[in-house]
Amino acid sequence: MPRLTSVESPGCPPLRAITTDVLGLVKVVEARARPAGVAKVVETWGEPDASRSILVASLADRAVDPVLAVARKNGVVELLNPLNGDALAAVKSSWPEQTDGAAGDDPLVALHLFKKQAPDSSTLGTFLACTDKGKACVRSVAKENTASDLDVGPSSTWDVCNAGKLQFSSVDAGENYAMFGGKGIEVNLWDITSCSKIWSAKCPRANSLGIFTRPWFTAGTFLCKDDHRKIVACTNNHQVRLYDTASQRRPVISVDFRESPIKAVVEDPDGHTIYIGTGTGDLASFDMRTGKLLGCYVGKCCGSIRSIVKHPELPLIASCGLDSYLRIWDTNTRQPLSAVYLKQHLTTVVIDSHFSAEESEETKSxxxxxxxxxxxxxxxxxxxxxxxxxxxxxxxxxxxxxxxxxxxxxxxxxxxxxxxxxxxxxxxxxxxxxxxxxxxxxxxxxxxxxxxxxxxxxxxxxxxxxxxxxxxxxxxxxxxxxxxxxxxxxxxxxxxxx
Amino acid sequence: MAGESRKRKQHTDEPSPGDDDERRGRRDKRPKEAAKPAPPLPSEIKNKEKRSEVYAKLKREKKAQKRKLGRERGQAAQRAAELGEEVPERQVPRTIENTREPDETVCRPDDQELFAGNDADEFNAVLKQQVTPKVLITTCRFNSGRGPAFIKELMEVIPDAQYVNRGTYDLKKIVEYANNRDFTSVMVVHTNRREPDALLIINLPDGPTAHFKLSKLILRKDIKNHGNPTSHKPELVLNNFTTRLGHRVGRMIQSLFPQDPNFRGRRVVTFHNQRDYIFFRHHRYVFEEKEIKVVSKDKKAKSSESKKQTEKQVTCRLQECGPRFTLKLITLQHGTFDTKSGEYEWVHKPDMDTSRRRFFL
Structure with a gap:
């Protein structure tokens, strides 16, 4: 079989993606219409410093004043302007009862910045953060306190679990419910406004040999935009599970995918497709109505996938991970459109979907x-x-x-x-x-x-x-x-x- | 590439005048002897003896021609040098390495992020000499054949290495044990059918895990004229680790050895990367002063001052003191050994082999 030396990539449409890495750098990758379909790094924000390594990031993707939140290893959550990289605020995420040193052994594992803004617009943004040991909190950052983190707005804190290691959290599209899961923690659903647990999953039954596997969830997401009751959770033993919180506590569908833990999952706006990435760099899409594998994304991806993101309008996904490439894929043809080498182990990628409009504003269209x-x-x-x-x-x-x-x-x-x-x-x-x-x-x-x-x-x-x-x-x-x-x-x- | 091939063609197109005449002659002959069929290709001859004869002849001619061309080129260069003209450029053979596919992951010396990344990585403490490396060597569960002998030699190569019986412990338990005892790395020699076939290097406490295929193992006793290593700390040579991945693997190997070699020991350990295969060699070297007699034409002088005629010259000699083996990276795992829930930084996948000229280290 002849093997091509290089596959001609068809190039990607205008796109702006922001990646964060372990050296604490935030890199902006843009593909413009002019040199057609070539994605490249346009900006790098921050100084390389391993102690300020970025663990997770979240973007409130709005047309007017978008905000990027990054959680650093030293326990600081920073709010940045995703257009020019200016730091808007920095909040120490350590809990009141914690000392400063405690942030080291209880790092943040998940962060979500709420998209809907407060009505009085005096706050910069509200975020949900949770730590390794299962402490979750909702905080809002007021606009004035750029320097001091004392007058942090109203915050609510609760414990998701007593034991185990939290690994992911996900917030639904309406931003009323959050799900959590991790090593030794079953998937559970919380109401954010009242801070109460409304549902938790149950282990699947032991198999025919009587072998029972401990819960170890590594990624999860809400399947539909307008329905918080359908949940997709992925486990460390390479299973993709669909839970319907309205009907039962055990999974409705459970599918195996290859042999390495699933590290990232993201849903498609169509309400039934999901994209998963594994620890050995396999990327695939599943149809969760039937639990069937739609296909794999093949393209020299050789390191664990840490983050996947779907473009809200275009048929595109972006993935990044330990192979330090940002890859952009077409979801219709499942072909790679572009790959950008970013030199460091990447942790998160987010897509700024209002990019084309922005560009026209900036360059006077x-x-x-x-x-x-x-x-x-x-x-x-x-x-x-x-x-x-x-x-x-x-x-x-x-x-x-x-x-x-x-x-x-x-x-x-x-x-x-x-x-x-x-x-x-x-x-x-x-x-x-x-x-x-x-x-x-x-x-x-x-x-x-x-x-x-x-x-x-x-x-x-x-x-x-x-x-x-x-x-x-x-x-x-x-x-x-x-x-x-x-x-x-x-x-x-x-x-x-x- | 096109330019090179053109050059080459040019060179082959300027044969000696005699050769040219021959060609012309042939060309002239052909139309005359149109009725006579052209000599058959050696592959068309059915008689084997005849065929091999014709083939050998052709080969000999070709070889002679090549040698002649080379000689001419050399002479031309010499002549040019004598006349003070510009010496024609030496031809460089095209190899797979120097026609390697361009790779964006190759490290550049002006890359600030690379140095920042180096300062932040797991090997930094050892390489900055804040911690002395301490290596634990163990085996797979069933260790026999050449495995023990190989480990014995490996312990002589790596100073501060310690062998621990594997027993029936899980590798994760051994990693825990080593972590508690302040080891900086764990090496596992895996044998299959009594032949060592894989090497696992785990950097501690939470460094990456590299899994190598081990092949072409030759132990010391099988090397002719081998030397015996001393217990000095060896010098380390790491060749051709160019990409980011290669750089990382190189640093990992480097962190197995102490960073302050005893140069008096004259011991060198080499890890040479070529086309993604890492060749391991272990040598002793010596600089010797040799007395070389200078032959002078004057008989009287020779007879009278024979001692003065000898000249001292420093020569270097190498002696290999095994073992000798080849490594090939299979996976590089993030974190310590964990097959169930491990995340990989690099895995070799078949869809990455798109070309012979694409290398990862």
């Missing part, structure tokens, strides 16, 4: 707008040209019976060639459109198109034209095709003259 205008003109030209072509064709037909010249025949042949080129153009635009569920089917269609008559090309343009939301992100490619079509247009003009 010169580039994207111009490209869109160009696109529109190109489209108009194409239509005109196609009409011209048809007219020409008719004209030649009219001429043909009058004088059976060799010239007309050759001219007709030329036109055919040109029409074919036009058809190719249409294919180019079609190929670029990412909204199709399956690229292969598109290709097949295109092949069929080739064989079809010229008059049907008009349909092709109509098919390709509808302005989908992804039109912007592939602007440069479109322009290329537009240039080609311009060339063909010139030809047609010449022929008209002739």
């Amino acid at each position: 010169k580039l994207p707008e111009s490209s869109m205008v160009a696109e529109a003109t190109v489209r108009r030209e194409k239509k005109k040209k196609n009409q011209l072509v048809e007219e020409d064709e008719e004209g030649s037909r009219m001429v043909k019976p009058d004088d059976n010249d060799a010239e007309t025949v050759t001219r007709k042949e030329k036109k055919k060639k040109k029409n074919r080129m036009v058809a190719d153009d249409e294919e180019g635009t079609r190929m670029v459109d990412p909204d199709d569920s399956d690229a292969k089917t598109v290709r097949k269609e295109n092949k069929k198109k080739k064989s079809r008559m010229v008059s049907e090309d008009e349909e092709g343009t109509q098919m390709a034209d509808p302005d989908d939301s992804y039109a912007e992100m592939y602007a440069p490619k479109r322009i290329k095709s537009g240039e080609r079509s311009k060339g063909t247009k010139k030809k047609s003009k010449k022929q008209q003259v002739a």
Whole structure:
């Protein structure tokens, strides 16, 4: 079997991802439309310092004043501005009864920054943090206290468990419920507002040999956006479990995946797909309605995956981990789009989904707008040209019976060639459109198109034209095709003259 | 690459004038003897004896031609040097190593993050000489054959190594035991069918675990003219650990040895990485002053002052004192040995082998 030396990555759409690593650096990776689809590091915030290593991070992904929270190893939760990296506030997370030294042996394991803002907007943000030993707290940080951490806003603290090691926590989309789990801790669901436990799981029954495995949950998430009752939890013994808190305490579905612990899980907004990453660098997606493996993501990923994040709108996921690469994958084709080497062991990745809007604001929207205008003109030209072509064709037909010249025949042949080129153009635009569920089917269609008559090309343009939301992100490619079509247009003009 | 190949072609295209004549001759002949079939390729000859004869002849010719070209090149270079002209560039053979695929993970000397990462990693305490390395060597549960002999030699290579009987303990228990006794690393020699076939290096207290495949093991007694090592602290040579992963593995190996070698001992331990295989060698070296007689043409001078004619020259000699083996990295695990819930920093996967020219260390 021939092995390609390098797989041509199709490039990723405009995207902004923020990664944190063990040296306490925050790196911003951006892919822009201009050098199409190349993701690279644009900014690095912070000084390399191992004692300030970032354990977890969370982004409140809002259009107006977004906030990035990072939990450091020395027990400090910092709030940053994800646009320019300015530190907004730093809060010592140690509990009142704890001394400062205690932060070392009880590190934070999970952090969630609430997206919905307080009505009076006097607070910077509210976060839920929980530590290794099972202490969870909700705190809000007021805007004034940038220097001192004494006047921290109202906070509530509770113990999730008495024994065991907490490993993850996850908050549902409505931000009313939180789930926790860990080594020796069954998955349990808490109401954040009242700080009360509302549900906890039960161990699955012992197997046919009577072997009972201790609970050891490593990752979990809420399956649906609007439903906090369906929970996906992943265990250290490579199981993916679906719990339905409304029906029973034992898992509804339990699936095995390979042979290494599952370290990260994230849900898709569609409400049934999840993406999991394991300790040996395997990335896969599951359909939790049936518990079936949809497929694995193959692409030289060689280190444990620590974090996965789904883009809220585009069909993209980003994963990072101990192999110090940030990888961006297409979820439809399961192909890698881009990989960025970030030099350190990465802990968390977050995606800033309001990036494209931001860019247009920052750069006065010169580039994207111009490209869109160009696109529109190109489209108009194409239509005109196609009409011209048809007219020409008719004209030649009219001429043909009058004088059976060799010239007309050759001219007709030329036109055919040109029409074919036009058809190719249409294919180019079609190929670029990412909204199709399956690229292969598109290709097949295109092949069929080739064989079809010229008059049907008009349909092709109509098919390709509808302005989908992804039109912007592939602007440069479109322009290329537009240039080609311009060339063909010139030809047609010449022929008209002739 | 294209440039190189062109150069090469150029060189082969300028043979001696005689050769050129021959070619022309052949070309001239061909149209005349169009009726005569061209000599068959050696592979087309069915008689084996004849075929091998023709083949040998062809090979000999080729070899002679090559030698001739080389000689000419040498002469041209010499001539140019004598005339003070620019000496033509020496041709560099193209090997798999020097046509390696470009890799973004290769360490750069101007990378500040790399040094910050070095200061923060698990081997820093040993390499900065704050802690002296102390190594515990143990085996798999069934240790026999060449395993014990290999461990004996390994203990001579690594100073401050201590052998502990494996017994029936779990490796995790042994790691715990070593941690309690302030060991800095644990080495496990795994044998299969009485042949050592794997080496596991665990850095303590919570450092990475490297799993190597061990092959081509030759013990000291099987090496001809081997020397016997002294108990001095050896010097360490680490070659070609270029990428971040390689750098990490190199530092891990380095942290097994004391960082203050006794240069009087003249002992060298080498870990040479080539195409992801790490070759281990252990040598003694010596610098010797040799007296070399200078031959002078003047007979009288020779007879009168024979002592003055001898010249002192320093030569270096190497003597290998085993063992000799090859390592290949299979996995690098984050944290100490844990197969059930371990996280890996690097695992070799078949889909990474996209090219012969792609290396990871």
